[in-house]
Amino acid sequence: MAVNVADKDRMVVVEGSYAVAHAAKVCRPNVISAYPITPQTHIVEDLSQFIADGEIPNCEYINVESEFSAISALVGSSAVGARSYSATTSQGLLLMHEVLFNAAGMRLPIIMTVANRAVSAPINIWNDHQDAISQRDTGWLQLYAEDLQESADMLPQIFKVAEDKDVLLPGMACMDGFILSHVYEPLVLLEQDLTDEFLPTYDPENVLDPANPMSFGAFAAPDTYEEFRFLQEQAMQKALPKIEAAAKEFGEIYGRFHGGLIDEYLTDDAEVIIMAMGSILGTVKDVVDEYRARGEKIGVLKVRSFRPFPKEQIRKAIKDAAAVAVLDKNISLGTNEGALFTETKSCMYNSRCDIPIIGYTVGHGGRDIPKESVAKIIEEAKKVASSGIKVESQFLDVKEELL
Numbered sequence: 001m002a003v004n005v006a007d008k009d010r011m012v013v014v015e016g017s018y019a020v021a022h023a024a025k026v027c028r029p030n031v032i033s034a035y036p037i038t039p040q041t042h043i044v045e046d047l048s049q050f051i052a053d054g055e056i057p058n059c060e061y062i063n064v065e066s067e068f069s070a071i072s073a074l075v076g077s078s079a080v081g082a083r084s085y086s087a088t089t090s091q092g093l094l095l096m097h098e099v100l101f102n103a104a105g106m107r108l109p110i111i112m113t114v115a116n117r118a119v120s121a122p123i124n125i126w127n128d129h130q131d132a133i134s135q136r137d138t139g140w141l142q143l144y145a146e147d148l149q150e151s152a153d154m155l156p157q158i159f160k161v162a163e164d165k166d167v168l169l170p171g172m173a174c175m176d177g178f179i180l181s182h183v184y185e186p187l188v189l190l191e192q193d194l195t196d197e198f199l200p201t202y203d204p205e206n207v208l209d210p211a212n213p214m215s216f217g218a219f220a221a222p223d224t225y226e227e228f229r230f231l232q233e234q235a236m237q238k239a240l241p242k243i244e245a246a247a248k249e250f251g252e253i254y255g256r257f258h259g260g261l262i263d264e265y266l267t268d269d270a271e272v273i274i275m276a277m278g279s280i281l282g283t284v285k286d287v288v289d290e291y292r293a294r295g296e297k298i299g300v301l302k303v304r305s306f307r308p309f310p311k312e313q314i315r316k317a318i319k320d321a322a323a324v325a326v327l328d329k330n331i332s333l334g335t336n337e338g339a340l341f342t343e344t345k346s347c348m349y350n351s352r353c354d355i356p357i358i359g360y361t362v363g364h365g366g367r368d369i370p371k372e373s374v375a376k377i378i379e380e381a382k383k384v385a386s387s388g389i390k391v392e393s394q395f396l397d398v399k400e401e402l403l
Helices: 005-009 016-026 041-052 067-079 090-095 097-105 148-162 192-198 222-254 280-293 311-318 339-348 371-387
Strands: 012-015 031-034 060-063 084-088 111-116 141-144 171-176 184-187 262-265 272-276 298-303 305-307 323-328 357-361 393-395
Touching: 012 016, 016 041, 016 084, 016 111, 016 148, 016 184, 031 041, 031 067, 041 060, 060 067, 067 084, 067 090, 067 097, 084 090, 090 097, 097 222, 111 148, 141 148, 141 222, 148 171, 148 184, 148 192, 148 222, 192 222, 222 305, 262 311, 272 280, 272 311, 272 339, 272 371, 280 298, 280 371, 298 311, 305 339, 311 339, 323 339, 323 371, 339 357, 357 371
Parallel strands: 031 060, 031 084, 084 111, 111 171, 141 171, 272 298, 272 323, 323 357, 357 393
Antiparallel strands: 012 184, 141 305, 262 298
């Protein structure tokens, strides 16, 4: 992300959770419902304080007894036309699983920040992407932030896409727990006037209203159910250009651009491309810069939208590479693959199948991914590029003494 001079003059140093809470505030939600869980807690603590201080007008904060109740409350609020927001993580997101399908099936554009965290068992409170990835088929949009500024800037963008009348799907704005949620770093807080210009008032066509009775999520027999799923998938496909357009418009208004569906870094002439989602991209880019300084043609492809999955954009970005390495902070158990790796292989099937695509599952439970590990991946990808020998997928840096 390029930072202009004006941004530097307006930068403040705040905790990541505060930046996200502030971003949610300026999006002018009408209802916030959440249950505290590490590392999401500070987000909803800050939002509750904003509401107590009268800083979010016309907004109701609902205290609930669980994450299941939190998302259930927002199904109701969104159905009556309220802009609705929550935040959660890990086991809390898993507890919402049933209602996530309800929200998507009822086409309710609820937005939720997910401070990504590993799931139990064993108990672990540190970061990986297993929680959100395990919800990838619930019908929610999923965008992944690279840094703290993007974590905040993502909220008005995903609200705008979700509430678009051609989309009307709920969305997860994903940020790496602790790595982003609890870090303090300089950023520009979202301005209320610019956000009001970018994000219009939510104006749904269909709402629950006693004056105009209708049903949401009603019974569907076999002769109608399939069409509901078809329309959800159509909405996902319609969201692809909307995400691109929202990112571009955001850049024009705020002067910051984080990429649309994807973001390419030194890929134009790259022989080896490293793909990833989330905060690991910062380390990967630092290592790639070192390779570039030595004259080696390595590039980085950031995947910002996991749902919907940007097949065409990824095909175009990697089509000229000699090898691609995909880094996943998750594992689809039983396949020995991470979800991004599987999706990438799938989208290349009908394109150019001779590109060696290798996968690495990394950083489980918050394990550090040092620059040396990224360099190891690049070296292995270079060997694959020169030999053409395909390697499927593997865990990175497993400690043999613990097996």
